[in-house]
Amino acid sequence: MKLVNKTIDGDKESFNMLIQGRKEHIYKIAYSYVNNVDDALDIVQDVIYKALTSIESLKNPQYFNTWLTRITINCAINHLRKSKKIVYVDESNIKDIGIDSTNREEIMDLRRELQKLDVKYKTVIILKYFEDMTLNEISQVLDLPINTVKTHLYRALEKLKINLKEADLGEQ
Numbered sequence: 001m002k003l004v005n006k007t008i009d010g011d012k013e014s015f016n017m018l019i020q021g022r023k024e025h026i027y028k029i030a031y032s033y034v035n036n037v038d039d040a041l042d043i044v045q046d047v048i049y050k051a052l053t054s055i056e057s058l059k060n061p062q063y064f065n066t067w068l069t070r071i072t073i074n075c076a077i078n079h080l081r082k083s084k085k086i087v088y089v090d091e092s093n094i095k096d097i098g099i100d101s102t103n104r105e106e107i108m109d110l111r112r113e114l115q116k117l118d119v120k121y122k123t124v125i126i127l128k129y130f131e132d133m134t135l136n137e138i139s140q141v142l143d144l145p146i147n148t149v150k151t152h153l154y155r156a157l158e159k160l161k162i163n164l165k166e167a168d169l170g171e172q
Contacts, residue, residue, distance in 0.1 A: 001061055004018065004061035004062075005061050007055055008056055015055065018064070019048055019051070023044060025131075026043075026047050026068070026072050027041070028131065029072045029076065029126065029127075029131060030043035030044055030047070030072060030076050030079075032126040032130045033073075033077070033079070033122075033126070034076065034079060035111060039079060039083075042079065043072070043075050043076050043079050046075045046079070047068070047075050050075065051067075051068060054071075063140070066140050066141050070141050073123055073141070077119055080119075110160070113160050114126075117156055120152055121152055121153075121156035123142065124138060124152040124153045124156055125157075125160070127141060127142075128153060135149050135153070
């Protein structure tokens, strides 16, 4: 909390210390959206820049992590909108995130289907299952009522279940 307050007051060294401890977290969220190392690193750069230039707008220092996560999500979504490209998950991407070969096909199916979801559903899934956030934390990050988060999660899981079943039927 003290470090965040110093950062808000303009201490660049405090900002660097805060960001160093959160770069991996930012990267994981970004990668969950774009499934590409280079794009994820670009998003990390954008997040750091936006956080640095707007840190004085942070009203409650105790919500620094929530604020940073929200910036990350927005940067990732903006990156996808700007690039308007289809995200492909290939062998090298799977190796980058350290998944063993026994689950690769299942993980690739899941990531492919996750990319097809609406952004609001995809975001809830990423925060819940990739970032291990509670529903309350997700509610704070997305600035949505808890019941809306629950609804988005339920609908996302239903869509994933249906899409994955269809994928399985198509392979038989």
